[in-house]
Amino acid sequence: MEGLHGAGRRETGLEEAAQEELTAALAGRPLVCVERFSTALRTGYTGPAPVEVLRPALSIGCYSAWDPALPGMVVAAEERTRTRSVAERHAWLPRVRHEAARYLLKLDRPPVVFTWYDNARLRELAGPGGVVAAIDADVRAAIEAKHLLDDLLRAAGVPAVARVPCVHVERLPGLAELRRAVGTERVVVQAGRRADRHGTVVVAGEDDMPRAARLLGPYRVAAYVPGWPCTIAVLSVPDRDGGVRVYADRPAHTSAGIAxxxxxxxxxTGDDWSRPWPTPAAALLIECAERIAFWAWRRYGAAGLFSVEAILTPGERVHLTAIKWRHQEGTEVASVNQQAAGLPPFVLAHLSVMLGGPVTWLGDAQEFNQRTLLRSARPGGPFHVRVRLARDTPVRVSAAHGPGVYRLDRSGSLRWVRRGAHPSQARASQGEFLLANLPEPDVVCHPGAHLATVEGVAEGGAHPFDGPDTASLATRRIVAAVEDLFDEVKEL
Known part of the structure; x- marks a missing residue:
């Protein structure tokens, strides 16, 4: 991929145009970010082509921010609880609600709240006159509903070759009947109203059926398709003719379940945009994403950032598995793809769309997607790897500089290189990588907690994952070094 470490340095004037349009859409209202990572949007306002309008006036999150990715003000739950755990990851917003409200009062105007999706709690937090710049909760729920996925794909005109054989049932019948219905020995049972993997069980035999039965119906039961999970970020922008223009990012290989x-x-466990894609498969995935975006606009008037998930089979075929009508965790690092192409991140356009403003700087959508197709066939691109605590006992950081650019020394230990907050600031040719979201030394991390995110730009034949459930040797070495930063907590 061209310009990965010089991402966005070309003088195109697009950053200025994008910043002006988003500034106009904000109309003087402060930007407030409400997301687990209090440094969300950092790849937009740090790095080689920073767009300062994306730096939030206030960030409300779970994990602490770090320099040089500091918003104007920060309210982070972890700074109060000094605890990082699976439970805290899901319950952080109520813990900071009252303090966040006090910080919001310090702003001179009602805010624009940037978040994953709209809900009543966030509208209450935004307050009178505030705006939640996110997809409507009911629209998101309808589009993401698993038990409606196949109907949606048919309505959108997604080719049958890209759909997975499936049935939708209110109650789960026996395994033999499910196998006959979808035509495979292994079947995938999904809770109808959940769009994530927590509502998914792969059933290989009768022993797996009790776990599947614990999911809440209605159910989508699909044929098991072997291959590499993948995802593609898509931006839908209303045009002047009553339709939408659709821009597709380079697709990523996604890995999961790495113990x-x-x-x-x-x-x-992370996404990797560095692996070359077979052109026919990438072209079909982009076509499907376009059809889904056109349908969502016709049916719901929905636009903005969303993603399509799929399986890339060993035979280089693509089968769609989910739609997530929102930006999500991978959006942060995916922005490096747009910057490498000489563009501001998609998220600037997404915010403008959510606020009803125009987006003129992206150019012709078909030309954009054709360039995406060409870039997808080349090696090299950004990645992120999530590191969670695999031990059964709590730990805390013993000694570290905090988030920033690191490398491994000859003994395999971490060595601090410099401050940083953008993946491209780590020089892959020198073995560097960015460690994001490391906890502070007195924060106790419990089993399953998120310890850090390894980010960077892979070049040539180097990749963070060797397979959909296998980390590369280089990644395993980095993870081992990260784990060595932590000591067991004897007493709590």
Missing amino acids: ELGAGPMRS
């Missing part, structure tokens, strides 16, 4: 990274079955 040595602390991930249980079906739990994602």
Whole structure:
């Protein structure tokens, strides 16, 4: 991929145009970020082509921010609880609600709240006159509903070759009947109203059926398709003719269930945009994403950032498995793809769309997607790897500089290189990588907690994962070095 470490340095004037349009859409209202990572949007406002309008006036999150990715003000739950755990990851917002409200009062105008998706709690937090710049909760739920996926794909005109044989049932019948219905020995049972992997069980035999039965119906039961999970970020922008323009990012290979990274079955461990894609498969995935975007606009008037998940088979065929109508964790590092192409991140356009503003700087969508197709066939690109605590006992950081650019020395230990917050600031040719979201030394991390995210730009034949459930040797060495930063907590 061209310009990975010089991402966005070309003088195109697009950053200025994008910043002006988003500034106009904000109309003087402060940007407030509400997301687990209090440094969300950092790849947009740090790094080689920073767009300062993306730096939030206030960030409300779970994990602490770090320099040079500091928003104007920060309210982080972890700074109060000094605890990092699976439970805290899901319950952090109520813990900081009252303090966040006090910080919001310090702003001179009602805010624009940037978050994954709209809900009543966030609207209450935004307050009178505030705006939650996210997809409507009911629209998101309808589009992401698993038990409606096949109907949606048919309505959108997604080719049958890209769909997985499946049935939708209110109650689960026996395994033999499910196998006959979808035509495979292994079947995938999914809770109808969940769009993530926590509502998914792969059933290989009768012993797996009790776990599947514990999911809440209605159910989508699909044929098991072997291959590499993948995802593609898509941006839908209303045009002047009553339709939408659709821009597709380079697709990523997604890995999950890697025990040595602390991930249980079906739990994602990261995305890799560096692997070359077979052109016919990438072209079909982009076409399907376009059809879904056109349908969502016709049916719901929905636009903005979303992603399509799929399986890339060993035979280089693509089968769609999910739609997530929102930006998500991978959006942060995926922005490096747009910057490498000489563009501001998609998220600038997403915010403008959510606020009803125009987006003129992206150019012709078909030309953009054709360039995406060409870039997808080349090696090299960004990646992120999530590291969770795999031990059974709590730990805390013993000694570290905190988030920033690191490398491994000859003994395999971490060595601090410099401050940083953008993946491209780590020089892959020199063995560097970015460690994001490391906890502070007195934060106690419990089993399953997120310890850090390894980010960077892979070049040539180097990749963070050797397979959909296998980390590369280089990744395993980095993870081992990260784990060595932590000591067991004897007493709590």
